[in-house]
Amino acid sequence: MKDVEDRLAHCFSAVFPELTDGEIRSATSETVRSWDSVAGVTLIAVVEEEFCVRLDSDDLSNLTSFQGFLSSLRKAEHDQDEAERGDERPSSLQA
Amino acid sequence: MKLLEALDIVKGMNGREGRALPAYLATGFTSLHLKTFLTAELSKLLPDRTIEVSEGLFGDLLGNLRRFSKSEFEFGAVFLEWCDLDSRLGIRSAARWNSSDLDDILATTQRRAQELQQQLNENSLKSPIALSLPTLPLVPFSYTPGWQASSFDLELHGIVRSMTSAVSHNTRIRVLNSQRIDIESPLKERFDVEGETLTGFPYRLPHASSLAFSVARLLQAPLPKKGLITDLDETLWKGTLGEDGVDGIRWDLEHKSQMHAFYQRFLGSLASAGVMVGVASKNDPALVNEAMNREDLAISQSSFYPIEAHWEPKSHSVTRIMEAWNVSDDSIVFVDDSPFELAEVKAAHPDVHCLQFPTGDPVGVYNLVQKLRDIFGKGTIFPEDAVRVESIRRRNLHRSMRSMSAPQDFIEDGDAELTCNFEKFPPDLRALELVNKTNQFNLNGRRYTESSWLKLVGESSAFLMIASYRDKFGPLGKIAVLGGSLQSGKLNISVWAMSCRAFSRRIEYKCLYELVKHFGAKQIAFDFQTTQRNGPIRDFLCGILGTAPSTECTVTREILQQRLESFLRLPEPVNERR
Numbered sequence: 001m002k003d004v005e006d007r008l009a010h011c012f013s014a015v016f017p018e019l020t021d022g023e024i025r026s027a028t029s030e031t032v033r034s035w036d037s038v039a040g041v042t043l044i045a046v047v048e049e050e051f052c053v054r055l056d057s058d059d060l061s062n063l064t065s066f067q068g069f070l071s072s073l074r075k076a077e078h079d080q081d082e083a084e085r086g087d088e089r090p091s092s093l094q095a
Numbered sequence: 096m097k098l099l100e101a102l103d104i105v106k107g108m109n110g111r112e113g114r115a116l117p118a119y120l121a122t123g124f125t126s127l128h129l130k131t132f133l134t135a136e137l138s139k140l141l142p143d144r145t146i147e148v149s150e151g152l153f154g155d156l157l158g159n160l161r162r163f164s165k166s167e168f169e170f171g172a173v174f175l176e177w178c179d180l181d182s183r184l185g186i187r188s189a190a191r192w193n194s195s196d197l198d199d200i201l202a203t204t205q206r207r208a209q210e211l212q213q214q215l216n217e218n219s220l221k222s223p224i225a226l227s228l229p230t231l232p233l234v235p236f237s238y239t240p241g242w243q244a245s246s247f248d249l250e251l252h253g254i255v256r257s258m259t260s261a262v263s264h265n266t267r268i269r270v271l272n273s274q275r276i277d278i279e280s281p282l283k284e285r286f287d288v289e290g291e292t293l294t295g296f297p298y299r300l301p302h303a304s305s306l307a308f309s310v311a312r313l314l315q316a317p318l319p320k321k322g323l324i325t326d327l328d329e330t331l332w333k334g335t336l337g338e339d340g341v342d343g344i345r346w347d348l349e350h351k352s353q354m355h356a357f358y359q360r361f362l363g364s365l366a367s368a369g370v371m372v373g374v375a376s377k378n379d380p381a382l383v384n385e386a387m388n389r390e391d392l393a394i395s396q397s398s399f400y401p402i403e404a405h406w407e408p409k410s411h412s413v414t415r416i417m418e419a420w421n422v423s424d425d426s427i428v429f430v431d432d433s434p435f436e437l438a439e440v441k442a443a444h445p446d447v448h449c450l451q452f453p454t455g456d457p458v459g460v461y462n463l464v465q466k467l468r469d470i471f472g473k474g475t476i477f478p479e480d481a482v483r484v485e486s487i488r489r490r491n492l493h494r495s496m497r498s499m500s501a502p503q504d505f506i507e508d509g510d511a512e513l514t515c516n517f518e519k520f521p522p523d524l525r526a527l528e529l530v531n532k533t534n535q536f537n538l539n540g541r542r543y544t545e546s547s548w549l550k551l552v553g554e555s556s557a558f559l560m561i562a563s564y565r566d567k568f569g570p571l572g573k574i575a576v577l578g579g580s581l582q583s584g585k586l587n588i589s590v591w592a593m594s595c596r597a598f599s600r601r602i603e604y605k606c607l608y609e610l611v612k613h614f615g616a617k618q619i620a621f622d623f624q625t626t627q628r629n630g631p632i633r634d635f636l637c638g639i640l641g642t643a644p645s646t647e648c649t650v651t652r653e654i655l656q657q658r659l660e661s662f663l664r665l666p667e668p669v670n671e672r673r
Binding site: 010011013014015017038041042045046049050 | 097099128296
């Protein structure tokens with residue numbers, strides 16, 4: 001999961017280049033001034049592409065902080081494990 | 096390119112100190128990630144510039160073009176989609192669809208296409224444009240099943256084709272090759288329906304990335320390579336000449352060797368477009384000559400120059416060919432079927448682009464030719480391209496026939512004629528090409544976009560001299576460009592590039608002599624910068640300045656003329672006025 005966190009931090013750093021590494025891990029749409037709708041859409045797109053995951057559009061309200069993204073990715077990883085155990089079509093996280 | 100990589104490139108670019116390069120991105124949709132990809136691709140192609148891409152308003156492509164036409168940009172990128180021609184052709188529209196409206200949609204599309212055509216032409220007067228035609232599928236509302244093309248669909252495509260055909264004659268509007276996009280980005284993987292409805296961005300990321308990659312190259316084409324050196328056995332033809340004999344080598348369907356003929360024809364197309372094509376082969380030269388004279392060869396023997404056929408290492412052949420062409424090793428591509436030969440050449444010439452010919456693999460050969468097409472492709476062919484190889488051949492033949500103890504004698508013997516043109520307009524794209532592709536005899540290695548070039552020469556104090564050369568062996572065409580400004584009797588030369596075919600003839604002395612004579616300046620300053628490759632012009636300046644050149648080195652007219660005249664015994668040039 002540390003790897004996931006670092007990769008997520010890289011995504012945040014690309015979208016919000018002004019943030020330090022420490023600031024990234026506590027970033028929220030409330031505290032980061034440049035986190036507007038375009039930045040939000042860009043962040044989701046870059047995370048989805050980087051982690052080969054489709055984030056649930058019903059869950060977008062939670063994607064307003066670094067920790068929120070991390071939780072969504074953990075959930076996606078869990079869903080993928082479940083899907084693989086059930087021999088279903090893999091749906092989300094890939095390393 | 097992935098979006099994260101593009102964002103990282105844009106982030107890195109923002110720390111640059113390079114000059115800003117303003118470009119516009121005209122779309123009818125939210126440009127979002129397309130802007131990021133395009134900025135990143137342009138940034139890679141122009142590493143010394145800071146790319147600033149302006150966007151327009153949502154849903155108003157035509158209006159965006161009109162607004163952009165009022166500001167200064169170096170490039171414009173235009174991405175057209177069906178809904179820009181009629182909003183009913185997009186999925187965001189709430190308009191009712193009725194089959195009886197099809198004629199009305201066609202009429203609207205026709206009218207909008209004409210308006211776009213007119214506006215594109217107007218915008219192109221200020222900056223070059225890259226145009227991407229609709230890449231997304233049409234909405235499935237027409238009455239035919241998906242596998243049948245309706246007359247409505249076909250007429251829509253016809254309107255776009257007709258508009259494209261009309262604007263493609265404008266050299267400042269470059270149209271994206273839709274076939275290339277079809278290969279790079281399959282149709283069914285382009286449209287992001289969810290993205291279109293949620294954010295107004297209709298492209299999936301890989302499609303946006305593909306479009307940006309190609310459009311950036313339309314705007315700032317990478318410099319094409321100048322020459323290709325090919326092997327013969329198992330490359331130009333199937334078989335080994337020394338073992339199979341002249342009649343035993345093949346390039347036909349019957350012997351499953353047709354792809355060698357395909358390769359030959361491709362080399363012919365390169366040669367006819369001004370690319371130098373040479374041969375490096377370990378073979379008996381007499382046999383090679385005989386084989387090259389076979390009438391069924393799909394390329395004329397005269398397209399090859401020089402032909403190096405012997406048993407020496409191929410790296411030696413490559414060295415001699417580069418000397419004959421007077422080009423550096425990063426300007427050429429070497430093609431051979433043998434990994435050993437490729438490695439040997441690469442070891443001696445690290446900057447040569449070495450490619451393996453995949454003998455016996457038709458798909459591989461086809462892909463190789465496609466790759467070479469990109470490496471050597473260029474937007475325009477100039478008259479100079481048609482005479483390049485022949486002029487090099489004649490020059491080298493003449494050199495070998497006599498000793499060159501005094502270079503100026505060669506000019507005299509050749510009945511040389513230098514024509515100097517000082518007109519700045521209409522813009523001459525050959526001059527820009529020469530400045531951008533010349534490495535060795537280039538005052539400072541500075542490169543220009545079309546727009547920045549026009550801005551430079553458009554200054555009231557700016558001058559431009561384009562020199563053309565011919566001698567008794569024929570024309571070389573436009574071979575030198577000098578530019579800069581004339582202020583208070585001082586001639587500031589900031590642009591000087593000369594074709595590698597010309598400078599060893601000492602034409603450079605005559606060019607400078609004519610420039611100084613024409614303007615009568617009291618002082619001449621050279622905006623010289625050392626580059627990795629411009630040793631020849633540095634040596635030349637050393638000779639006429641009497642010392643190693645520095646940035647902004649200056650010399651008086653008297654001293655300069657004295658030194659130049661000692662080198663020159665040329666006939667008077669023809670001063671051409673257009």
